Amino acid sequence: MKETIKQAAASLFAEYGYAGTSLAQISEKVGIKKPSIYAHYKSKEQLFECVFQDAFNEEMNRVEQAGHLYNLLESYLFLYSEDPLFRCFLASSFFPPDFLKERILRQYEAYLHALERKVKLLLKPAENLEDAAVMYTIIVDSLLVELCYGTRERSEKRLEVAWRIYKQSFMKG
Amino acid sequence: MKETIKQAAASLFAEYGYAGTSLAQISEKVGIKKPSIYAHYKSKEQLFECVFQDAFNEEMNRVEQAGHLYNLLESYLFLYSEDPLFRCFLASSFFPPDFLKERILRQYEAYLHALERKVKLLLKPAENLEDAAVMYTIIVDSLLVELCYGTRERSEKRLEVAWRIYKQSFMKG
DNA sequence: TTATCCCTTCCTAACGGTCGTTAGTTAATA
DNA sequence: TATTAACTAACGACCGTTAGGAAGGGATAA
Numbered sequence A, B: 001m002k003e004t005i006k007q008a009a010a011s012l013f014a015e016y017g018y019a020g021t022s023l024a025q026i027s028e029k030v031g032i033k034k035p036s037i038y039a040h041y042k043s044k045e046q047l048f049e050c051v052f053q054d055a056f057n058e059e060m061n062r063v064e065q066a067g068h069l070y071n072l073l074e075s076y077l078f079l080y081s082e083d084p085l086f087r088c089f090l091a092s093s094f095f096p097p098d099f100l101k102e103r104i105l106r107q108y109e110a111y112l113h114a115l116e117r118k119v120k121l122l123l124k125p126a127e128n129l130e131d132a133a134v135m136y137t138i139i140v141d142s143l144l145v146e147l148c149y150g151t152r153e154r155s156e157k158r159l160e161v162a163w164r165i166y167k168q169s170f171m172k173g
Numbered sequence C: 001t002t003a004t005c006c007c008t009t010c011c012t013a014a015c016g017g018t019c020g021t022t023a024g025t026t027a028a029t030a
Numbered sequence D: 001t002a003t004t005a006a007c008t009a010a011c012g013a014c015c016g017t018t019a020g021g022a023a024g025g026g027a028t029a030a
Helices: A002-016 A023-030 A034-039 A044-064 A069-082 A084-094 A098-122 A129-149 A152-170 B002-016 B023-030 B034-039 B044-064 B069-082 B084-094 B098-122 B129-149 B152-170
Strands: none
Touching (some): A002 A023, A002 A084, A023 A034, A044 A098, A069 A098, A069 A152, A084 A098, A084 A129, A098 B129, A129 A152, A129 B098, A129 B152, A152 B152, B002 B023, B002 B044, B044 B098, B069 B084, B069 B098, B069 B152, B098 B129, B129 B152
16 A cells, blocks of 8 residues: 555656645545545655655666666666656656755766766776766756657657767767 | 746746745745735736746747857856746746646747757758757757756766767768 | 826735645454 | 554645725826
8 A cells, every 4th residue: 555655646746746746636546535645654745755765766776787878778768658656756856846855966966977887887998988978868868858748759769869979979999 | 017026936936836836935025915916917827827938938039049059058058047037948848837738848849949940050061960950959958957957067067078079970071 | 286087006804725734533454 | 452544524724816995196177
């Protein structure tokens, strides 16, 4: 049940944001009454905190276990359309509620650092490894943005063009 | 006064989103009582609509009057830190309220198209003009994201790296 | 010039509704 | 028997919004 609530909350937070989502909506989606939520979470803030932390950890693990740079990029495409928790991670990073703003910004920074580390690890040593890492995060962010309010089609186009340029710039060898 | 309200609303909507901003906050920032807003706007929705439309039009004009691709990129950096209306345009595009979602998505798409048109106009004819246009919007979006929740410093780094790669890929001639 | 009227813009008071939350109870489980 | 997780009822706070009135300015007519 605790997990069910978390999932329902995740997809609602992802779509309407923290302020735009009410406990009434969440409980209705789960199929229980509003006060029942308090048997599992002591406040709306704490519920959101749990949801976000889960989302963040899961996404962080995914990056750290990635084996190929292109596959990682490509995975964002279906992840966005399939995984509410991931969408929640995205939306919360783009638009964090006030009471968690600082922590979320800190964690998103850690996320970008993890991406850069991954690039430096997987890419053949090159003189411009630093550029390659920055450029990779640029592509990731732009892909995420496009996923948020563009079409799937445009996202795929972006991925294709970006990867072609990226390869050409950093993987000539 | 109508203009004053709009500005106050813009900076609050930019920071807290539509759902996260109350008319009480707006009126307090302006220095009037909450119901006085209704002398100028007939509802919170209409107020937001005006603010967003202003923000969008202003930003669209800016793009259409741009003369250099690099300058346009660079302008986003200070624009974000100086112009609440621009921040509101950004935040609203990233996280539109439900009642305007469709229109906002449509307009953001128009915005990206305007960017692509600008690239094709300003760039020397090349065989991969289409790629250059897509890549430019990638850079813009990633820059905007970084501005939203990164540091100014990181944004500048991104701009520098992205532009170097961009020039090298599309402006060799 | 003065008096009248209208219109705009602010105000106070209050509305119904929804918010997050708490208290207190009941039913089931271990 | 003690604990957990669901419920109903209700709380105070805040939400967007409306009603109704006061103050001021501008135009018009005496």
